[in-house]
Amino acid sequence: MTLNGWFQIALFCAVVVALAKPLGGYMTRVFAGERTVLSPVLAPVERGLYRAAGIDAAQEQHWLAYALSMLAFHGLGFLALYGLLRLQTALPLNPDGQGAVAPDLAFNTAVSFVTNTNWQSYGGETTLSYLAQMLGLTHQNFLSAATGIALAVALVRGFSRASARTVGSFWVDLTRTTLYVLLPLCVVYALFLVSQGVPQTLGAAVEATTLEGARQTLAVGPVASQVAIKMLGTNGGGFFNANAAHPFENPTALSNFVQMVSIFALGAAMTNVFGRMVGDERQGWAILAAMGVLFLAGTAVLYWAEGAGSPVLDALGLTGGNMEGKEVRFGILASALFAAVTTAASCGAVNAMHDSFTALGGMIPLINMELGEIIVGGVGAGLYGILVFVIVTIFVAGLMVGRTPEYLGKKIEGREVKMAMLAILCLPLMMLGFTALATVVAAGLAGPANAGPHGFSEILYAFTSAAANNGSAFGGLSANTTFYNTTLGLGMLFGRFFVIVPALAIAGSLAAKKTLPASAGTLPTHGGLFVGLLVGVILIVGGLTFFPALALGPIVEHLAGGLGQTYPAGG
C-alpha cells in the first residue's frame, strides 16, 4: 500500500461526491418533467415518441400497472434479443462471419442483458456480430439501466407523495431517462474513450505481421459506444472477452479512472435525487454516507490483500503484490479499486481477473455483491435496494423503543416490512440455493477450473454475481454449458424481478399513506446514529446469511494458502 494509492482512492471518492449534487439536480428536473438545457433539441423527439406509442405523458400509473408495463417491455425486449442472437448469421454487419448463438447461450445472454446483469457466458470477439453487439447489447444496456432508474424514481415517489394512487408513468420515466440522461452523457463519454484509444469502427478484424514475423489478428469493432453505456449504466458486459482489462476497452490509467467514476456517478447522484424529491437533501447524503463507510472498508481490505501478494508468489521471493491477472498500466491499486467499485455497483465490468485475486482480495467482491449491491449499487437498483434495508432498519429501531416506526413521515407497517423482507430474502435464496445445487450435481461440479476451496468460490461467485445482477465472474468457471447457462439465467431473472416487484409494491403502499408531521419521538434519519444503524443492519443481515458459505470458500483458502497448501487441478 502506497501513499499514491491512498491518494488515488481519495481523489476517486472526491470526484464521485462532487458530481452527485449537480447530476442529482439535473436528474431531479428530468424526472419531474421540467425543462432542461437539452429540451430544445430533445423535447420534439420525446413528443414524437409518445405520439407514435399512444402514450399520454400526463397520465400516471398505479404501481401494479407500472410493474406490468415494465414486465411487458422487458418480455418483448428479451424475445427480440434472443431472436437477434439466434439469427445473426442471416443479418448484416457481421464482417467476421460469427455463427448463430446456441439456444442455451442465447437464453442466458438475453436474460443477462435484459436484467442489467451482463454475465458473460459469451466471449464477445469470438461469438457476436457487430449488429448483435450494437442493436442487441448496446441497446439493452441503455434500456435495462433506464428501467433501474425509473423504478427507483417510482419508489422515491412513494415516499414523497401523500394519499396518492399513482407512482408515475413507466413509459415517461423510461423515455426521459434514456433521452435526457443516458444518451447525451454517452455521446461525450464515448468520444473521450476513442481519444484514449478505444476503437470505434465497423471494419473487420485487422491482420498484422508482428516484428517476429508471426500473424496477429486484432479484433476491433464499435467498442467505444458500447463501453460508454456499459459503465454509465452499470451493465458491465464487455465487447471483448477480457472486458475492461482489454487494452482496447480500457487503454490508459486515465480511461480507467473515468470508467470507475462513471460506474458510480449516476448511482451516487440517485441518492441526491432521493434527498431532493423528499424535500431534504440531508436524507440523501445520509444514505450516501452509509454506502461510503461500507465501500471504504471493503476497498481497504482488498487493496491491502492484493498489495501483500499471494503465498505462491511470496514463496518464490517475488515482491510487488499479486500481479497475476492484472495489467501493468493499472497496477495493484487501480485494479483493486476497480474491483471494489464494480461489485459495489452491480456493474460487473472487470479490469483484472478476480479469479486470480488472493483469497481475501477475492472475498471482498463477493461480499459487496452478497450485501445486495446497495453500496451505491446499480443505477437505480442500488437506491431501491438500500431503501429496502432502510425500511428494515427503521422497523428494528422502532422495535427497540416500542414506537410505530416511521420514515420521512410515513408509517412503516407490516405490509412494507413483509415486502422488504421478501426482496431481501430472494437474493440469498438464489445465491446459496443454486450454489448448493451445483455442488452436488455432476454438471455443476464439471464447471470449476480450480480445485479445492477455490473451486467452490468459483461456483459461489457465479450465482452470487447472477442473482445480484452484477455480471463479473471468477472466470475460470466453464459457465457456457446448458446447466450453468440455464441456472444462472434463472438466478438473474429472479434476482432482478423478485426485488423489483416488492419494491414497487412498497412504493404503491407508501404513496397511498398520509404524511405525518415529525414529533419529538421521531428518529432523525439524517444523522450519524441512523447511518450507523443502517450499516449495522446491512452487515448483520449479510453476515448471518453468508458467513458459512464464505467460510467454506475464501476463508478456508486463505488459511490453507498461509500454510503453503496448493491444489492440483482435478484434485
Place this chain on the structure above:
Amino acid sequence: MLSQLRPALVLLVALTALTGLAYPLAITGLAGTIFPAQAAGSLIARDGRVVGSRLIGQSFTSERYFQGRPSATSAADPADAAKTVPAPYNAANSAGSNLGPTSAALAERVRTDRDARAAENPGVPVPVDLVTASGSGLDPDISPEAALFQVPRVAKARNIAQNTLRDLVTAHVAGRDFGLLGEPRVNVLALNLALDDLARR
C-alpha cells in the same frame, strides 16, 4: 395487458433504433472524423505493413527483443476444433489465466518462469510482472524494472552496450497519467521498434 403492448412495442422499436443504431453509428462517424487513428485501433505501420497496434501486446520470444509478460490466451486447436491450444497474445480471443491463489498449476508455472528469468540475469530480483500473466493476455506494457531487467540479455544478443540500452529503456518509460494515476510502464512494442531502428542506423 393488451393496453401495455402498443407502447411497449413502439418504444422498444424506436429506442432500439435510437440507442442501438443511431447512437453507435453517429459515434462511429464522429470518431472516424475526429480521432481516425484511435478509432481504427491505434495501428502501427512499417514499410506499408501493419506490424501491430500500439495498445496491444505481441509475443516476443527472441533473445534479441524485450519480452512482454506471460499471456494465457488460447486458440482453437487446428487438429480438433472442440479443443484449444495455448496461443500467447491472441488478440482475437482475450483472456487471463484465471488460476486462483492456491493453484498448484500457477505455482508451477511461476516457478519455471522465475527460474528461467533468474538464469538470464543472475543476482537481480525478478520483477513480479515478468512472471505473472496479465488479465487480458494482451498487456502491451511491462514495468520499468522488468525492462531494465532484460537489458543484459538483449545487449548480449545484439552486441550493444548496456548503457545505450538502458538509456533507450529510460526514454520509453511512461510515467503515471498526470503524475498520479496508474503505474509507470514501458510499451514493449514501441521499445522493440526503437531497438530495430537503433540497429538500422
